[in-house]
Amino acid sequence: MAEIAGKRIVLGVTGGIAAYKAAELTRLLVKAGATVDVVMTEAATRFVSAVTFQALSGRPVWSSLWSDENRSMAHIDLTRGADAVLVAPATADFLARLAHGMANDLLTTLCQARDCPLLVAPAMNRQMWEQPATQRNVAQLAADGVAVLGPAAGEQACGEVGEGRMLEAQEVFDALVAFVQPKPLAGKKVMLTAGPTFEALDPVRGLTNTSSGKMGFALARACAEAGAEVTLVAGPVCESQSSRYAAKRIDVVSALEMRDAVLAALPGQDVFIAVAAVADYRPASPSEHKIKKGAQTLSIELVANPDILAEVAARPDAPFCVGFAAESRNLAEYAEGKRKAKKLPLVVGNLVQDGLGGDTNQVTLFDATGAHPLPAGDKLAVARGIVSHIERLMKCPE
Numbered sequence: 001m002a003e004i005a006g007k008r009i010v011l012g013v014t015g016g017i018a019a020y021k022a023a024e025l026t027r028l029l030v031k032a033g034a035t036v037d038v039v040m041t042e043a044a045t046r047f048v049s050a051v052t053f054q055a056l057s058g059r060p061v062w063s064s065l066w067s068d069e070n071r072s073m074a075h076i077d078l079t080r081g082a083d084a085v086l087v088a089p090a091t092a093d094f095l096a097r098l099a100h101g102m103a104n105d106l107l108t109t110l111c112q113a114r115d116c117p118l119l120v121a122p123a124m125n126r127q128m129w130e131q132p133a134t135q136r137n138v139a140q141l142a143a144d145g146v147a148v149l150g151p152a153a154g155e156q157a158c159g160e161v162g163e164g165r166m167l168e169a170q171e172v173f174d175a176l177v178a179f180v181q182p183k184p185l186a187g188k189k190v191m192l193t194a195g196p197t198f199e200a201l202d203p204v205r206g207l208t209n210t211s212s213g214k215m216g217f218a219l220a221r222a223c224a225e226a227g228a229e230v231t232l233v234a235g236p237v238c239e240s241q242s243s244r245y246a247a248k249r250i251d252v253v254s255a256l257e258m259r260d261a262v263l264a265a266l267p268g269q270d271v272f273i274a275v276a277a278v279a280d281y282r283p284a285s286p287s288e289h290k291i292k293k294g295a296q297t298l299s300i301e302l303v304a305n306p307d308i309l310a311e312v313a314a315r316p317d318a319p320f321c322v323g324f325a326a327e328s329r330n331l332a333e334y335a336e337g338k339r340k341a342k343k344l345p346l347v348v349g350n351l352v353q354d355g356l357g358g359d360t361n362q363v364t365l366f367d368a369t370g371a372h373p374l375p376a377g378d379k380l381a382v383a384r385g386i387v388s389h390i391e392r393l394m395k396c397p398e
């Protein structure tokens with residue numbers, strides 16, 4: 001379950017075709033345990049009926065400053081105690097009114113009168129988005145501390161293609177969840193490695209492993225949610241994995257490339273989390289051309305790769321270093337051995353049969369005070385647990 005259960009969100013809906021996505025967004029939020037108070041502009045009610053939002057949120061839907069909801073102070077009351085106001089979709093007109101401090105309907109008025117964070121997900125035709133006036137308004141809102149989510153580029157309702165599409169409901173949901181998480185790593189820089197490495201044998205073949213990168217990507221997301229500036233050094237992972245949470249992503253193939261990328265980005269990092277399943281060995285002399293079959297046996301000489309984590313941890317200016325130990329047996333013994341050998345404050349251990357390649361994981365955290373198992377769960381939930389532990393250790397080193 002996303003960590004938004006128990007939060008109260010005021011969802012503003014303005015008049016654009018993307019208003020239908022707000023219905024799906026309401027469903028996602030309610031399913032995750034949030035309370036959603038929907039406020040529609042008059043124009044929004046032309047696109048989607050208030051009854052739809054009422055049914056999905058299970059709560060009254062608000063649209064007028066005046067008496068129709070029988071609550072004269074809705075513009076104040078609705079945001080009191082709310083965790084965030086999210087306006088999705090936010091039209092060019094709404095953004096303009098907001099940027100200029102106008103309060104000429106219930107939604108703009110409650111945005112002005114709020115005492116909680118405000119997020120907007122713009123949605124409009126690409127020309128409207130590109131207008132200098134819209135860009136000025138969005139820049140002003142960002143400068144005023146409003147979080148701007150998207151927009152995305154792609155096909156638009158009008159048939160044109162360009163920037164201005166509202167993010168998909170799931171993306172807005174994910175961004176909101178990230179936004180409301182505690183920010184214990186605010187101001188910190190975190191670098192992670194993720195995925196496998198690929199060690200070339202010839203131009204088309206190589207040695208690799210079954211690491212999917214999912215745990216590393218989930219940890220990158222959890223660190224970003226916790227407020228860190230994330231640099232993600234990724235081995236060859238599946239294209240579909242999103243790294244939009246990372247401020248910087250560096251794609252590499254081999255262990256040597258990973259090491260170079262890590263060392264280059266190391267200055268200024270506060271935390272280094274080595275999640276990657278780095279190949280321990282690489283072919284000593286990869287063939288320039290494809291190796292032809294014929295011989296009954298083929299010997300390949302392997303040489304050891306550098307241990308990136310050990311190298312980083314041994315530096316005098318080492319950041320807080322976290323290692324992973326994926327074992328097929330004797331987890332505690334091997335994980336604790338690695339922690340001591342590489343002089344790490346924390347090693348995250350898991351049995352390969354519990355995590356490698358899958359969507360869930362079960363890990364035990366090994367630090368100077370002992371072994372701390374985390375509940376099994378999806379990799380993002382596990383990643384959030386690891387981040388909380390890192391944050392505690394950084395605050396109170398043993």
Ligand code: C5P
Pocket residue numbers: 193255274275276277278279280305306307308309310322323324325326338
């Ligand atoms: O010693 P072992 O390879 O099992 O340690 C695993 C940990 O070390 C992981 O955190 C992994 O990312 C890191 N590692 C590394 N460079 C290597 C091998 C492992 O950074 N060459």
